[in-house]
Amino acid sequence: VDAAKSIAIEANIRLSEQRLRNTLTLQDKIGKKPGASITVISWLDKYSKIQHERIKQKEISEHTVKQRVAPVNAMKQALGTKQISEVTTRDIVDLIEGYKDKGYSRMAQVVRTTLIDVFREAQHAGEVPPGYNPAEATKKPYHKITRERLMLDEFQQIYDLIPDKFRYMRSAMLLALITGQRESDISNMKFSDIRDDYLH
Numbered sequence: 001v002d003a004a005k006s007i008a009i010e011a012n013i014r015l016s017e018q019r020l021r022n023t024l025t026l027q028d029k030i031g032k033k034p035g036a037s038i039t040v041i042s043w044l045d046k047y048s049k050i051q052h053e054r055i056k057q058k059e060i061s062e063h064t065v066k067q068r069v070a071p072v073n074a075m076k077q078a079l080g081t082k083q084i085s086e087v088t089t090r091d092i093v094d095l096i097e098g099y100k101d102k103g104y105s106r107m108a109q110v111v112r113t114t115l116i117d118v119f120r121e122a123q124h125a126g127e128v129p130p131g132y133n134p135a136e137a138t139k140k141p142y143h144k145i146t147r148e149r150l151m152l153d154e155f156q157q158i159y160d161l162i163p164d165k166f167r168y169m170r171s172a173m174l175l176a177l178i179t180g181q182r183e184s185d186i187s188n189m190k191f192s193d194i195r196d197d198y199l200h
Contacts, residue, residue: 038127040087041080044072047121070107071114074098084127089134100141108141 038046051065079091092115099108115135122128155177162169172186179186179199193200 038084039080040082040084041076043084043122043127044076044118046125047118048072050121050125067110068114068117071095071111072118074111075115075118084122085129085132087134089137092135092138096138096141105141105143109143112138112140 051060051068054060055062055065074095078095079087082091092112095115096108096111099105099111112135116133119128119133119135123130123132155173159170159173162173175181175186175189176183181189189199
């Protein structure tokens with residue numbers, strides 16, 4: 001019974017979101033005055049399509065687009081019915097501060113960076129005037145890195161605990177130690193990167 005209620009609630013939320021999106025899209029199509037812009041939710045739907053086109057053209061990575069999903073959804077929820085050209089710096093600050101207040105300073109940085117890109121694309125599409133970017137006017141959130149250095153004996157303990165079936169993890173740890181590369185760089189390394197006895 002509880003599962004059925006949860007499914008019904010989720011379905012109703014999705015239905016109401018779709019109705020809102022359809023209404024706003026219709027307003028954008030038939031009610032748009034000359035020089036007026038589309039709503040935030042309609043622009044963000046277009047923005048998402050633009051991002052996937054950029055992946056195909058290898059301008060940006062899939063990881064970058066995945067990182068932008070949460071900030072885009074947050075903007076839709078907070079400002080969906082507003083015209084994209086009427087979004088203010090105060091609106092963006094409120095979004096960013098919401099993450100900072102919860103202690104998500106790194107996510108606050110991602111939100112700011114994403115929304116700067118949202119308005120850059122809106123400029124390119126002619127939905128806002130040239131130079132109009134309220135996100136760019138916001139202050140970059142400060143993010144303090146709280147990770148501690150891993151000591152050699154701690155490294156050795158972790159290394160020794162890795163089961164034989166995951167021995168590739170030992171190789172990855174040694175590569176990281178020797179090369180100083182990031183996790184993503186280590187995971188992308190291939191044997192073909194070794195040429196003339198050097199790792200390129």
